[in-house]
Amino acid sequence: MLSKGNCIIGQSGGPTVAINASLSGVLQGIIESDAYNSVYGMVHGIEGLLQGSYLNLSEQFKTKESLDKLAITPSMYLGSCRFKLPHYEVAPEIYEILFNFFTSNDIRTVFYIGGNDSMDTVVKLSSYAKANNLSINIIGVPKTIDNDLPMTDHTPGFGSAAKFVATTMLEIAHDTYIYNIPSVTIVEIMGRNAGWLTASSALARTSYSNAPDLIYLPEAPFCLDSFVEDVKRIQKQRKNVIVAVSEGIKDKDGNYISATSTAVDAFGHKQLCGAGKTLENYLKDKLGCKVRSVELNVLQRSASHIASKTDIDESIMIGKAAVKSALEGKTAQMVCYHRMSNDPYYVDVVSHAIEDIANKEKVVPRMWINEAGNDVTEDMLTYLRPLIEGETVMGYANGVPVYCDITHLHTKTEQK
Amino acid sequence: MLSKGNCIIGQSGGPTVAINASLSGVLQGIIESDAYNSVYGMVHGIEGLLQGSYLNLSEQFKTKESLDKLAITPSMYLGSCRFKLPHYEVAPEIYEILFNFFTSNDIRTVFYIGGNDSMDTVVKLSSYAKANNLSINIIGVPKTIDNDLPMTDHTPGFGSAAKFVATTMLEIAHDTYIYNIPSVTIVEIMGRNAGWLTASSALARTSYSNAPDLIYLPEAPFCLDSFVEDVKRIQKQRKNVIVAVSEGIKDKDGNYISATSTAVDAFGHKQLCGAGKTLENYLKDKLGCKVRSVELNVLQRSASHIASKTDIDESIMIGKAAVKSALEGKTAQMVCYHRMSNDPYYVDVVSHAIEDIANKEKVVPRMWINEAGNDVTEDMLTYLRPLIEGETVMGYANGVPVYCDITHLHTKTEQK
Incomplete structure (x- = not known):
């Protein structure tokens, strides 16, 4: 033996x-x-x-x-x-x-x-x-959960995280649509360099809910001005806009968007804001409507x-x-x-x-992101769907x- | 007819x-x-x-x-x-x-x-x-979800929120205990004046996990110095300390501990965010170990x-x-x-x-909080348990x- x-x-x-x-x-x-x-x-x-x-x-x-x-x-x-x-x-x-x-x-x-x-x-x-x-x-x-291995x-682990993200996104849509006032909800999802998990939020879409209306991945350069325009365009169609965003979105020069903003707490400490919080603060100034952000945090990898x-x-x-x-x-x-x-x-x-x-790292191919860089394509969804069944x-x-x-x-x- | x-x-x-x-x-x-x-x-x-x-x-x-x-x-x-x-x-x-x-x-x-x-x-x-x-x-x-109606x-709605909080707390414990380095994880739970939902995090405790080690409700005055002492005491027993905290914890004078409390809603309630983040920043300075906070956010009311x-x-x-x-x-x-x-x-x-x-508002009776104000009693657990079955x-x-x-x-x- x-x-x-x-x-x-x-x-x-x-x-x-x-x-x-x-x-x-x-x-x-x-x-x-x-x-x-x-x-x-x-x-x-x-x-x-x-x-x-x-x-x-x-x-x-x-x-x-x-x-x-x-x-x-x-x-x-x-x-x-x-x-x-x-x-x-x-x-x-x-x-x-x-x-x-x-x-x-x-x-x-x-x-x-x-x-x-x-x-x-x-x-x-x-x-x-x-x-x-x-x-x-x-x-x-x-x-x-990042799905970034070649x-x-x-x-x-990716499929389960994706299922949590999609289910939670659908539940956030139900939570969001109840008030008859304009609002923007930004959901920050894990992924520093690879947007696979953020992309999977698109699996939340049903016959009655298009949430998330906008999806931003680290693989496509993020522009704050275009983002505001995107949100305003959706607001013409519906009261409540829901956005999925990777923690690792970057501008065209490769700088993290989250690094651009700090808040100061009651003790005078500077807090490094996440991408979601950063966009929340930016949009509040620009739109003047209710804006909130939700960070899925460790729940997406442990649920x-x-x-x-x-x-x-x-x-x-x-x-x-x-x-x-x-x-x-x-x-x-x-x-x-x-x-x-x-x-x-x-x-x-x-x-x-x-x-x-x-x-x-295996990042999301650019062709699986739409041209505007604010959504994923049907090919991406075809790839993702079986994984959360x-x-x-x-x-x-x-x-x-x-x-x-x-x-x-x-x-x-x-x-x- | x-x-x-x-x-x-x-x-x-x-x-x-x-x-x-x-x-x-x-x-x-x-x-x-x-x-x-x-x-x-x-x-x-x-x-x-x-x-x-x-x-x-x-x-x-x-x-x-x-x-x-x-x-x-x-x-x-x-x-x-x-x-x-x-x-x-x-x-x-x-x-x-x-x-x-x-x-x-x-x-x-x-x-x-x-x-x-x-x-x-x-x-x-x-x-x-x-x-x-x-x-x-x-x-x-x-x-x-606040369970605060007389x-x-x-x-x-309370039982389901409590079940989400307890389950998530247990999953956060599994997420937390994996590293062989000291850490403190603070989980912020909804509840402005009533701590029922934060109390329900105690339902996460199992034979192998005591998380949350500390529970702070709005009903007991919160003291930053005692909090640091509480955490240090638990750190003598285990590497990773997990804390449950109501968004509405207040000091002995009734002031919210949270970092930002300026906005006011239609009913004159102060809009709170960041008790968890506030404590995270405070502890980082005092302890010098890894500290993180998790805000359960709208998920606890919509899951x-x-x-x-x-x-x-x-x-x-x-x-x-x-x-x-x-x-x-x-x-x-x-x-x-x-x-x-x-x-x-x-x-x-x-x-x-x-x-x-x-x-x-029906708040948590003081006798269902322990004397030190950092945990709930067995009577509270007896009350809560059947609701999440x-x-x-x-x-x-x-x-x-x-x-x-x-x-x-x-x-x-x-x-x-």
Whole structure:
């Protein structure tokens, strides 16, 4: 039995609703393949492992019930880090600590679930292993609500964030249309450089509501004057205008719009305003009507209670596929969705060399944004629609959803 | 048939997730009793009716399917207003317009669904009717996420808002605990003078998460120094501190803590924003660790996708009871929940004189806040728990919930 060896899994970067579904998928793939003796989990990613923090996951997740519950639990069960591994020529001691751990614990595969920056860790670990002729497979599993990873049709976690954004946008429309006075509502959505999530607000449109009337992404230069004209034009058609805006909208010179405005609070502190608040203050001056802004904030990446079933199911599938890739001997690869067909919607999982993915961003193609730069095209909607289908069957106890116990993450005393 | 007469329904004040459930309940009560010929709906409340805006609801809501869909649609199907009726001695012409409409349309009952300020409309209309010996019943139906209406155990709409707050707080805990660095997260919850909704954040607590660690309501004087001490004390136990705070927290002299409180609405309320942001900035200076604030904003009053089934069912029930009250000849009354038993939880509907309710606020009793003023007591939790039970079975189409068509609310051309 010892010849099977062990494996370890880590999670890294910002939270999503589906990153634990991928963890559950990796665990399910391991159980089904029976290819490893023990499965460890880094606590707080590669940074936590460097400090000796890990868990034995084989013992905790044996039953279907526990794996199902894990799959719908938001954020990272294993905790996260935002840690860029230094190059091994700069800090060889870090690599020695990590690979000593791998060797002494008979780790044959490292699964690392994360986004752009986390894939950089996969590159560096696999490069070190290759350079030192070490027999260990390093496999990346994607995640990010930003949907900005190359080579994969979309990313695990994006569909659920998109479903939250679309649903919330529709509910904000219902909230907005009730008063018989002109108003502008600006909804700020996450996305510094990639506008995929803001684009998904268009999925809120129904036969009776066109909200959001205007959509601005970081990929198209933002002009304050054009924005005011856009709003005034919509105001001729309807009383209440609803705008979706990426946090990362920039002017034609690439400067963030949010950086142009600061407010001063009661203590005299300058507050850096978000893009939504900045536009709110600007419009109030220009229009003289009621203007408000809503920042969806961390809710858009953690609202498991309205996860996309498609997203959760696929995230489990891609986790299982990561195990298959490792067992086929692949390394320095990331598992990716490949859309085989849109109607009916069907995706397969393939794997790609990590060098084509790490530290790269897939932004929205300009042709999926309308010419005026204030809406998305029908092609974008065709791409987005299948990703938010279905709803997770959520168990509730005492009125709130039932998620996994994460006591190990918030205790002051670190476990080994 | 004509002897049965007609009735009219209006909605007023701020949105909730259950105010259309009460509308659906009134409509169901009317259909079941067969006591009226036609049912009209004021569009944009009493203010809209003054401008001649109304709909015929009998034609639109005949089927069980349409009434069920209405019951889970957020915000006001009929639109809303924030309009304080002037006293009839000041503006008799307003009352003449309204009662001419009622008389010429054979309106026998006015159902008005709203909160504190809307109940003022019920008081004034019924006083006018009484003074002029007019045979028309005016019945108030409560609603508000603030839960601050006297005489009723709780208000329709509160349970759903509480469920959203508790669920979101739990999801924010999962989002917060992932990093291995100290942080403070401040969640700002609606409530100017009454802390009921902020208190409901305590329902997020599970066996593995104590979030929110600290809860501050407007009913207990807020002290910035004590707040910093409270946070420092929790930081000794865990890395990540999560705080729930009402938008309306005040210092011992009754001044709002929030950064900006200059704007004044139609009722003379100060428009608040930024208690959370204010505390965030204050703490950043004092602690030097990561501090962030999250404002739940309009989502807490419009997130029908996670409505409390208990709240929706009861809101339909109280709407039906309003019809029963009218048919019993009652007027100048509001229907109220009376909690018969907590275990098992069971409420009945009774009606109370509107004078005891309008323009009055039911705040959290001091004994349901702990002595230090930074948490709620077990009695509060016992009161709150039953209100968030269950989940609405939500239909989805194209990935988003299926709500009622509200085209009539946002078109530029007002319907008659």
